[in-house]
Amino acid sequence: MKKLTHGKGFWTAIVVVAILSALIQFLISGGTLNSFYVNTIFYIGINIILATSLHLIMGITGQFSIGHAGFLAVGAYASAIMTMKLDLPFPVAILAGGIAAGIAGLIIGIPSLRLKGDYLAIATLGFGEIVRITFLNIDYIGGASGMQVRHLTTWPWLVACVVLTVVVITNFTNSTHGRACISIRENEIAADAMGINTTYYKVAAFVIGSFFAGIAGALYAHNFYIIQPTNFGFLKSFDILIFVVLGGLGSMSGAVIAAILLTIISTFLQDYSETRMIIYSLVLIIMMLYRPQGLMGTKELTSLFKYRGTGKGGMPNDNKQTIA
Amino acid sequence: MEWIQQLVNGISLGSIYALIALGYTMVYGIVKLINFAHGDVFMVGSFVGFYSISIFHLGFFPALLISMAVCAIFGVLIERIAYKPLRNATRIAALITAIGVSLLIEYTTIYARGAQPEAYPDKLLPFKNVEFFGVKISSQSLFILAISILLMILLQFIVHKTKIGKAMRAVSHDMDAARLMGINVDNTISATFAIGSALAGAAGVIFGMYYTKIEPLMGIIPGLKAFVAAVLGGIGIIPGAMVGGLVLGVIESLVSASGYSLWRDGAAFVVLILILIFRPSGIFGKNVREKV
Amino acid sequence: MTTNKLLLKVEKAGIRFGGLQAVSDVNLELKQGELVGLIGPNGAGKTTFFNLLTGVYVPTEGSIELDGDKLNGLAPFKITRKGISRTFQNIRLFGELSVLDNVKVAYHSRAKHSILSSIFRLPHHFSGEKEMEEQAIEFLKIFKLEGFLHEKAKNLPYGQQRRLEIARALAANPKLLLLDEPAAGMNPQETHELMNLISFIRERFSLTVLLIEHDMLLVMGVCERIYVLDHGQLIAQGTPQEIRNNPKVIEAYLGEEVS
Numbered sequence: 066m067k068k069l070t071h072g073k074g075f076w077t078a079i080v081v082v083a084i085l086s087a088l089i090q091f092l093i094s095g096g097t098l099n100s101f102y103v104n105t106i107f108y109i110g111i112n113i114i115l116a117t118s119l120h121l122i123m124g125i126t127g128q129f130s131i132g133h134a135g136f137l138a139v140g141a142y143a144s145a146i147m148t149m150k151l152d153l154p155f156p157v158a159i160l161a162g163g164i165a166a167g168i169a170g171l172i173i174g175i176p177s178l179r180l181k182g183d184y185l186a187i188a189t190l191g192f193g194e195i196v197r198i199t200f201l202n203i204d205y206i207g208g209a210s211g212m213q214v215r216h217l218t219t220w221p222w223l224v225a226c227v228v229l230t231v232v233v234i235t236n237f238t239n240s241t242h243g244r245a246c247i248s249i250r251e252n253e254i255a256a257d258a259m260g261i262n263t264t265y266y267k268v269a270a271f272v273i274g275s276f277f278a279g280i281a282g283a284l285y286a287h288n289f290y291i292i293q294p295t296n297f298g299f300l301k302s303f304d305i306l307i308f309v310v311l312g313g314l315g316s317m318s319g320a321v322i323a324a325i326l327l328t329i330i331s332t333f334l335q336d337y338s339e340t341r342m343i344i345y346s347l348v349l350i351i352m353m354l355y356r357p358q359g360l361m362g363t364k365e366l367t368s369l370f371k372y373r374g375t376g377k378g379g380m381p382n383d384n385k386q387t388i389a
Numbered sequence: 390m391e392w393i394q395q396l397v398n399g400i401s402l403g404s405i406y407a408l409i410a411l412g413y414t415m416v417y418g419i420v421k422l423i424n425f426a427h428g429d430v431f432m433v434g435s436f437v438g439f440y441s442i443s444i445f446h447l448g449f450f451p452a453l454l455i456s457m458a459v460c461a462i463f464g465v466l467i468e469r470i471a472y473k474p475l476r477n478a479t480r481i482a483a484l485i486t487a488i489g490v491s492l493l494i495e496y497t498t499i500y501a502r503g504a505q506p507e508a509y510p511d512k513l514l515p516f517k518n519v520e521f522f523g524v525k526i527s528s529q530s531l532f533i534l535a536i537s538i539l540l541m542i543l544l545q546f547i548v549h550k551t552k553i554g555k556a557m558r559a560v561s562h563d564m565d566a567a568r569l570m571g572i573n574v575d576n577t578i579s580a581t582f583a584i585g586s587a588l589a590g591a592a593g594v595i596f597g598m599y600y601t602k603i604e605p606l607m608g609i610i611p612g613l614k615a616f617v618a619a620v621l622g623g624i625g626i627i628p629g630a631m632v633g634g635l636v637l638g639v640i641e642s643l644v645s646a647s648g649y650s651l652w653r654d655g656a657a658f659v660v661l662i663l664i665l666i667f668r669p670s671g672i673f674g675k676n677v678r679e680k681v
Numbered sequence: 682m683t684t685n686k687l688l689l690k691v692e693k694a695g696i697r698f699g700g701l702q703a704v705s706d707v708n709l710e711l712k713q714g715e716l717v718g719l720i721g722p723n724g725a726g727k728t729t730f731f732n733l734l735t736g737v738y739v740p741t742e743g744s745i746e747l748d749g750d751k752l753n754g755l756a757p758f759k760i761t762r763k764g765i766s767r768t769f770q771n772i773r774l775f776g777e778l779s780v781l782d783n784v785k786v787a788y789h790s791r792a793k794h795s796i797l798s799s800i801f802r803l804p805h806h807f808s809g810e811k812e813m814e815e816q817a818i819e820f821l822k823i824f825k826l827e828g829f830l831h832e833k834a835k836n837l838p839y840g841q842q843r844r845l846e847i848a849r850a851l852a853a854n855p856k857l858l859l860l861d862e863p864a865a866g867m868n869p870q871e872t873h874e875l876m877n878l879i880s881f882i883r884e885r886f887s888l889t890v891l892l893i894e895h896d897m898l899l900v901m902g903v904c905e906r907i908y909v910l911d912h913g914q915l916i917a918q919g920t921p922q923e924i925r926n927n928p929k930v931i932e933a934y935l936g937e938e939v940s
Contacts, residue, residue, distance in 0.1 A: 191658035198655035240799035248786045251775035260761035260790035342496035349489035357482045
């Protein structure tokens, strides 16, 4: 029987994360790590949040979203307004970023989620572009030249947000609510017929996912000194998408591992951005041709150690329809 | 009077969207794939035209034909290499592959020749303004419109009067039944990609001539907007793509003319979201629903 | 076990898709506890009729009432919660979920714990999940599926998948169960087991069942009454004996064989 309380694994993981992050804090404050490595580590943290938040929408609920950078942008700008325009403290800004993005998710989710598959994908893409163009046209937040932001993202805040995101999304997934979302991914008509309010859960997944993308936005903005609408274009959405797809749609550990690996690779290739994009796109194409289920397939890292894991993953099925 | 000029600009722009949208709609109609790389085929077509003119000193029409031919071959290559193995995969896998192909083309182009823009030679065609009842209309706009209309008529002819056109319609209606009837489905799909890509190539050359500036990422936005046009007209429906393209071009020009030119790029996406929500099947589309 | 209480009342229900009248003018009544068959040639509109009952399609005419509640225009999940549950002609299990989780999904609408209590692992979450798990396991024992609790649904053999789909539909606690060709693709042995299962669950859960089936042996064997649909219209109703001798029915079926 599956454990219903947090097992040993959970607490072990918490302890490991605590020790590891204390160690990194020590290395940062001791000046052992140069700014290049510190930056990379910060990006890894932010990308883990982005990957897990999109994982909830795409991997668990099966809703194809390719405008995730839009929510990142909303969070970034909302939090930057809090700290730079209203002089509010950083934690308030983080929360505000999350809430603003969550509201954006709600506004976009309710109408868009009537759409399915590639139509939804295109609608989310359109939404991402609308967000970018809107920010481009608002003078209050600097228009195209962007907004100056103070560097406030610190390691403890980052770790706290990453842990919060991962724990919340894991807890959500491993509950009746997560199962409701997975049932939508697996077969929406059957989920509906089993009494699942599919619209409610699709919107819920969208809102929770966008909320955390907004939190990532707040951390991103205050790590960067300046934010501009061009930071949040389609390519950024694509970067997040590739974490989830490469890791294995439906596998959170896959998404996290992909986020870590790809962030490291891309910081080393940052002076060769064309090469990076060529490699990324080739990897993506080859992956879809030869291993469409992604790095981890349907499995979680934890299930590799158990005697039998129930997979939570898999590519959303395109149900081949038969004649009624 | 300025409004009428904007309207004419809108129609010219719209006919470029329409040419690109035709490729999207034909491919979607036949393999149910949003071919994200289509906008990049348009970019490649534009560059092929540019090099034909600037390096080989060809005239406009030879350049147009070469560009269409190169794009047709390019489109078929993309289909054979990247999409064909995925024909029975999930729609999402196919869509992600298409995004991958799109980025690969863009960044390989940048890698090969750099990201700097090129200026299209603009003295290829006689440039003078024609006056209609006090409205100045550039001969270029009329010219673009004429070529686009010609190509669309040609396409209608191919689709409705030729054997390959019949095969295309049969395959898009029911791929398995078409195969059983002895239609070579693979070749038909390739032909669809070839025709759609050739139209995109033509659009690329026309775009270059009209806007005079081309660069490796130029395909992204017109590509997305052409997709919007295809959805607007009803995806999979050829006349829908033409009308959708023209409507979208006019809407954009009117948004610009009303003094919101910075919002012009947003207009297309607002149109997209509105149409997806209120009439996902598009202007000409019929509602199809999932069978249970 | 059949009472005289009317459970389902369908009056002049029909649906039109554009120019196509798929189902029209169907009158059908089910008394509580009845087991009724719905037969008809291919394309007669049987599954479409199920889709009308379950809200997948909204009827364009007529009315559907369950226990006196009007169902027209309700979302499918609301109709399920009111007490109509179904299986599908082409099995629609949640393939990547375990057998246990498939059944738990059917319990979801009765879960007492909220999203927030699950996210923050509040006491409600644990008690709610525990209750759900215990009930689901007990339930699967009834269907002799307890040996597969943690197996992915898609890895079950075909016959067991059909069984699981019926179990899942029943776990949603319906008053009326709709079975859409449950014996499709089964061998005679499996069909026989299925007949026993249907009789068993009907008594065990005091259920009303409406059954679409092509296997005449099964329909004639278990159903008390039969409705016959052809070209979207009811052409006959009655006991199996009456249906067997009804010239209209014979014609509808023969017509199909000739064409």
